[in-house]
Amino acid sequence: MLKSIRGRLLLQIGLLLLTIILLLEAVFAAAVSTYYFDSARQIVQSRAVTAATLSNQFMEGYTLNERARYILENLVPGESSRVEVLDLQGRTVVDSYGFSSSRRTRTPDVRVAQQGGVGSYSGYSKAFKQRIMAVSSPLVSYGEVIGTLRFSVSTEPLYREVAKLIGWAIGIGAAMLLLGFALSLIIARRIVGPIKELTAISRKMATGDFTAKAVRKHDDEVGMLTDSLNHMNEELAKSEKMKNDFISTVSHELRTPLTSIKGWGETLVIGGLDDEETTMLGLNVITGETNRLIGLVEDLLDFSKYQAGEIRMRSVPVDLNNLLSQLDLQYSMASNKRGVVLLTKLSDEPLPMHADLNRLKQVFVNLIDNAIKFSDPNGEIRMVASRKDLEVHVAVQDDGEGIPAEDLERIGQRFYKGSSKMSGSGLGLAISKEIVRLHGGRLKIESEYGVGTTVTVTLPLAVDDSAEKAEAAEQEPPI
Amino acid sequence: MKALKIAGLLSLLIAGGCGRIASPGDLLHAPNLANEEQSLYRAVQPFLPAGYQLTTPDQSDQGSAIRLADLDGDGTEELIVSYKKPDTDYEINVLILKQSKGAWQKADQITGSGINLDYLGIKPLTDSSSSDLLLGYEGGGVGLPKELHVYAYSGGKTRSIYQSSYDQIAVGDLIGSGLSQIAVVPPGGDAENSRSRIEIVGVKNGKLGLLSDNRTDGTVLNIRIGRASAKQNGLFAQVLGSTRSGYSILVAWKNGKFANVLSLPSESYDRRAYRENLKLGPPDSDSDLTATENKWWIDYPVDSRDIDGDGITEVVLPNPIPTAESDSASPKLWTDSYYRWDGDREMIFVEDRLWQWGYDLRIPKRWTGFYEVEPPKTENDQESSEMRFLYAPLSENESETTEGENATDIEAPLLTLRQMTTAEWMQLQPMLDSREGRYIVLNGAAQTLPGSPATVTLALLPEGNAGLSGEQAKQYAELMPTEAEVRAMTGIETVEEEGAESDVEKH
Numbered sequence: 001m002l003k004s005i006r007g008r009l010l011l012q013i014g015l016l017l018l019t020i021i022l023l024l025e026a027v028f029a030a031a032v033s034t035y036y037f038d039s040a041r042q043i044v045q046s047r048a049v050t051a052a053t054l055s056n057q058f059m060e061g062y063t064l065n066e067r068a069r070y071i072l073e074n075l076v077p078g079e080s081s082r083v084e085v086l087d088l089q090g091r092t093v094v095d096s097y098g099f100s101s102s103r104r105t106r107t108p109d110v111r112v113a114q115q116g117g118v119g120s121y122s123g124y125s126k127a128f129k130q131r132i133m134a135v136s137s138p139l140v141s142y143g144e145v146i147g148t149l150r151f152s153v154s155t156e157p158l159y160r161e162v163a164k165l166i167g168w169a170i171g172i173g174a175a176m177l178l179l180g181f182a183l184s185l186i187i188a189r190r191i192v193g194p195i196k197e198l199t200a201i202s203r204k205m206a207t208g209d210f211t212a213k214a215v216r217k218h219d220d221e222v223g224m225l226t227d228s229l230n231h232m233n234e235e236l237a238k239s240e241k242m243k244n245d246f247i248s249t250v251s252h253e254l255r256t257p258l259t260s261i262k263g264w265g266e267t268l269v270i271g272g273l274d275d276e277e278t279t280m281l282g283l284n285v286i287t288g289e290t291n292r293l294i295g296l297v298e299d300l301l302d303f304s305k306y307q308a309g310e311i312r313m314r315s316v317p318v319d320l321n322n323l324l325s326q327l328d329l330q331y332s333m334a335s336n337k338r339g340v341v342l343l344t345k346l347s348d349e350p351l352p353m354h355a356d357l358n359r360l361k362q363v364f365v366n367l368i369d370n371a372i373k374f375s376d377p378n379g380e381i382r383m384v385a386s387r388k389d390l391e392v393h394v395a396v397q398d399d400g401e402g403i404p405a406e407d408l409e410r411i412g413q414r415f416y417k418g419s420s421k422m423s424g425s426g427l428g429l430a431i432s433k434e435i436v437r438l439h440g441g442r443l444k445i446e447s448e449y450g451v452g453t454t455v456t457v458t459l460p461l462a463v464d465d466s467a468e469k470a471e472a473a474e475q476e477p478p479i
Numbered sequence: 480m481k482a483l484k485i486a487g488l489l490s491l492l493i494a495g496g497c498g499r500i501a502s503p504g505d506l507l508h509a510p511n512l513a514n515e516e517q518s519l520y521r522a523v524q525p526f527l528p529a530g531y532q533l534t535t536p537d538q539s540d541q542g543s544a545i546r547l548a549d550l551d552g553d554g555t556e557e558l559i560v561s562y563k564k565p566d567t568d569y570e571i572n573v574l575i576l577k578q579s580k581g582a583w584q585k586a587d588q589i590t591g592s593g594i595n596l597d598y599l600g601i602k603p604l605t606d607s608s609s610s611d612l613l614l615g616y617e618g619g620g621v622g623l624p625k626e627l628h629v630y631a632y633s634g635g636k637t638r639s640i641y642q643s644s645y646d647q648i649a650v651g652d653l654i655g656s657g658l659s660q661i662a663v664v665p666p667g668g669d670a671e672n673s674r675s676r677i678e679i680v681g682v683k684n685g686k687l688g689l690l691s692d693n694r695t696d697g698t699v700l701n702i703r704i705g706r707a708s709a710k711q712n713g714l715f716a717q718v719l720g721s722t723r724s725g726y727s728i729l730v731a732w733k734n735g736k737f738a739n740v741l742s743l744p745s746e747s748y749d750r751r752a753y754r755e756n757l758k759l760g761p762p763d764s765d766s767d768l769t770a771t772e773n774k775w776w777i778d779y780p781v782d783s784r785d786i787d788g789d790g791i792t793e794v795v796l797p798n799p800i801p802t803a804e805s806d807s808a809s810p811k812l813w814t815d816s817y818y819r820w821d822g823d824r825e826m827i828f829v830e831d832r833l834w835q836w837g838y839d840l841r842i843p844k845r846w847t848g849f850y851e852v853e854p855p856k857t858e859n860d861q862e863s864s865e866m867r868f869l870y871a872p873l874s875e876n877e878s879e880t881t882e883g884e885n886a887t888d889i890e891a892p893l894l895t896l897r898q899m900t901t902a903e904w905m906q907l908q909p910m911l912d913s914r915e916g917r918y919i920v921l922n923g924a925a926q927t928l929p930g931s932p933a934t935v936t937l938a939l940l941p942e943g944n945a946g947l948s949g950e951q952a953k954q955y956a957e958l959m960p961t962e963a964e965v966r967a968m969t970g971i972e973t974v975e976e977e978g979a980e981s982d983v984e985k986h
Contacts, residue, residue: 036503039503039504040503040507065538066537072532072544073533079509080508082509082510093542097533098520098533099544099545099546100541100543125510152510154507161501
């Protein structure tokens with residue numbers, strides 16, 4: 001019961017309602033009974049005091065018997081109280097029914113009246129076998145109490161009326177409680193229903209049904225949950241597709257060198273090793289293809305390490321210019337087979353930073369390789385480094401085919417290769433992004449389809465000589 | 480939708496419930512009589528005219544307007560109802576209902592003229608097997624004679640058997656024969672009229688007639704018939720005369736005739752201060768009560784009453800008490816000394832009562848002869864006044880006039896009564912509490928509440944030996960009252976304390 005929202009809701013609302021209702025009932029019961037009994041006593045008391053005052057004023061000097069007779073004869077018609085005249089011993093001289101009695105009434109009200117006060121009493125009367133309320137007022141003659149005038153009424157109707165009202169109140173309270181339960185059930189159903197639906201749908205999604213879609217019914221928290229669940233499912237579907245693409249790409253990428261290696265291996269086996277030239281060519285091809293495989297596998301290993309967060313940067317203070325000029329030298333020396341030329345423009349200012357040079361080299365190599373790969377043969381690519389305040393921007397530009405706008409957003413995601421038919425694992429850019437991120441920088445890709453692509457790496461510079469640099473920056477604005 | 484329906488249903492219920500709420504005033508009604516009275520009250524209703532008023536007699540052996548009594552002696556009771564009609568002022572009706580086959584039927588109705596019913600009695604007067612109905616009508620106005628009518632009831636009808644006018648009446652069995660006699664003071668007797676007398680009417684040759692006629696010489700007060708000794712009834716009265724202040728009489732049936740047994744010789748009367756039993760002279764059966772000087776002289780009239788609750792009426796002898804002040808100008812203090820007749824020639828001392836501040840103080844018997852009273856005095860401008868009972872041994876051979884000199888120089892109070900305003904009491908109370916003095920608040924039930932009576936009466940109990948020594952100290956210690964005794968003295972009962980649930984307001 002308590003494990004469900006409905007149970008908790010019912011219990012909490014129920015308890016709250018019960019407390020409120022009980023409190024109100026208690027206040028009501030106290031108020032009602034006070035009202036009834038106090039009013040009744042006041043009514044009886046005012047009658048008793050009035051009657052006694054009249055008798056005391058106009059019958060001074062008369063005996064108690066005479067006064068009793070006068071009171072009896074002048075009772076208000078339909079007097080609702082029992083009127084008694086008691087003597088000092090509490091014996092009934094006469095009551096409003098015309099009876100006298102030698103039974104002594106010694107309730108507190110009579111005793112108070114015998115001492116000159118107006119006393120009231122409520123309690124059980126054995127004589128009447130019911131609960132009564134009585135008010136006694138002294139009958140005074142020449143300053144001395146000679147007897148007591150006692151008005152008594154039955155309190156049973158009051159008890160009955162109060163009990164009836166309290167009964168009604170309890171009934172209404174119980175009905176309110178039931179209503180509260182019913183309402184909380186409805187509220188619980190409204191809350192729990194959509195959650196249950198979402199649970200069913202998310203189970204469906206978990207089984208791999210990416211077509212499942214939760215329907216948003218209300219613009220509330222549950223609605224937001226629906227949205228994010230749907231979004232999650234879409235993303236899952238995309239990842240799934242990407243994974244499938246990757247597997248096919250990687251299989252293809254792995255198969256191509258293997259086919260080549262296998263072909264050359266078979267050729268060599270069949271042809272023997274007689275033709276030295278052919279043998280050397282075959283072995284070269286096999287070595288090259290094997291290197292490609294190794295590169296591919298290393299990329300995959302690297303990537304999985306990045307994914308697992310196992311890569312640690314071994315940062316040391318370096319100047320980025322050194323790395324960039326080294327790359328420039330490397331690419332201009334070993335010109336590539338596509339005849340693409342690398343033009344490098346370095347910053348005049350030093351670019352001090354804490355970085356793992358090998359990793360950064362991997363980034364730039366990757367970027368330059370990509371640029372070469374997507375450039376037209378004998379084209380040119382540009383690498384421009386510029387410093388802005390405490391950052392350095394290194395842009396690698398090509399005039400290649402560019403990236404369509406719909407791919408641009410997803411480029412750099414793992415396994416995404418875009419629509420290009422070029423070979424590659426699709427991991428290079430993802431790994432580069434990760435390395436740049438680990439250096440506290442960012443990688444931005446701008447491209448126009450058919451015009452070219454610019455990839456800008458922004459890295460933070462070391463802070464230690466920032467003041468000096470700031471001065472320098474003031475004198476000669478950065479390029 | 481469901482909630483709406485429920486809400487609708489609820490509001491209907493609430494509205495339905497509220498519609499029937501009664502106000503407290505509407506609900507009040509007299510408690511139903513649970514006993515026979517209810518059925519009697521119902522039974523008489525059909526026989527009474529519209530707008531009737533029940534009326535009760537001023538004097539009666541039983542003061543109900545509706546009563547049961549077996550008038551004809553047939554073993555079933557008749558119902559006697561006295562009432563007035565709304566349209567006539569000078570008419571008193573007495574209705575007699577008889578029971579026939581389980582239902583009440585009207586037997587007879589007696590209509591008398593008078594403004595009120597003075598007396599209603601149902602007593603056997605002529606025949607011990609049946610009762611007669613005595614009705615005394617009051618004509619209205621003080622001093623006007625009243626009319627007594629006596630009816631016999633038989634066969635469902637009433638028959639007038641005696642009639643007389645009277646000023647005072649008492650009915651009871653004086654002779655001890657099972658029949659009652661009527662004692663009346665005829666109208667017209669007062670201090671100036673030496674013809675004032677007390678008549679006793681009873682059965683004589685089968686009819687009601689005058690049995691005794693005692694001449695008195697003054698106003699007769701408080702005539703009553705009650706138990707006078709363990710064995711017989713007597714007629715008590717006080718006569719206020721012109722010659723001396725007055726005397727009490729106790730007329731009893733003695734040796735075949737009515738006689739005043741309170742013939743107190745002067746040597747007995749003079750010993751009254753010792754509060755011992757008094758020897759009586761021979762009963763005075765002279766029809767002229769003024770003939771002898773051996774009387775139970777009283778300085779002021781006090782009605783005889785049963786003081787000790789044994790059913791026998793005690794006679795009062797006003798008795799001066801020893802006072803601490805010898806000043807003759809100060810008013811004398813009196814106790815009411817109550818004596819009970821032994822049925823023969825002795826009056827037995829029962830108790831002394833001292834009336835002060837509304838308290839009927841019972842003087843402990845063991846104090847007799849050992850105390851004097853300092854009369855209430857108000858000191859200077861203070862509103863409180865104080866009365867003290869002081870230890871003062873009184874020896875047998877000293878006369879009343881030398882009491883004062885016998886008192887020891889040391890003041891040894893036995894009990895102090897003090898009356899003060901509530902404000903003074905508020906100041907005094909913490910003082911008394913801190914001294915741990917023993918005291919009792921006499922009008923205690925209301926004193927702690929706001930609007931209590933303006934005065935507080937306090938009884939302070941003595942402590943220590945008040946500087947007495949030897950025999951006197953021992954005596955004093957024996958006389959000292961306990962708190963329970965003081966409560967008993969002042970008539971405060973401990974049950975008075977249980978008034979917790981009552982509300983008290985100043986009237």
